[in-house]
Amino acid sequence: MKLITRDTDYAIRALNYIVCNEGRTVSITEMVRELKTPKPFLRKILQLLGINGILKSYKGKNGGFMLAREPDKIFLLDLMKIFQGQFKISECIFKKDTCPNQQYCLLRTELESIEKMVLEKISAITLKSLKKN
Amino acid sequence: MKLITRDTDYAIRALNYIVCNEGRTVSITEMVRELKTPKPFLRKILQLLGINGILKSYKGKNGGFMLAREPDKIFLLDLMKIFQGQFKISECIFKKDTCPNQQYCLLRTELESIEKMVLEKISAITLKSLKKN
DNA sequence: TTATAATGATACATTAGTTGTGTCATTTGT
């Protein structure tokens, strides 16, 4: 399963790199060199981070990206929401109707309990807490 | 995200139905009627459950399926393994190499900790524990 | 002031996994 998709993962790595270079702009060219991610894909990702207020961007020569807020105010859940949508441990198979089996089967209950647990744990993760010192 | 895919979900529902009708064979025709799943898809699923020793199958008229072992010996993890492969909260993006960022970033550590937690919880779930009485 | 290096916007392409279908063979009870 995928708790985290590749774009979220790339985003985290890029952000981590930016955190480690705070105080200056970091360009995509530089990040591609360091992180070994495909350039056009990374561009798209960084653009989305800009649109969503995670990064500030600067055009033109010597341009690039900087964090838009402090690392302890950027949550993993923010990133997951941008690239993967609202966190849900297991989308309901039955969009409209409730599962016809729900009255005999506890699966949904169990899944919701797991979801709550994971959500609690994951909610604490920020860029700051991810940085190794 | 998908902790559980649709085939696993259908499998659970079918098995739950079989549990509720223990002591006799249950045919696919009957299950389709009750569970409102697509018939060819359910056939494939049940066949896999047979091959993997979860169900015993009986051919011919009045044939169908029965549990191959007790409901408290059939684990959700068994089913997930059959339809989704070995449980992993988040496959490593980097098949061969380790993540080049691992020395600066704690993401993998965090994910592994979440995985352990979920695995512990999910390991306790069996067909028996899913049945509402 | 012009070349260059950067991002903005956006459409398109590829791939893999999920979700399903269809068909012919075999078995078994009546």
Next chain:
DNA sequence: ACAAATGACACAACTAATGTATCATTATAA
């Protein structure tokens, strides 16, 4: 013999993830 069931297995459609390409715009430095 017939009908109702599963066995085996190939194929099809759909979707989401992953990745590419292109033209426009902006800003700096020579």
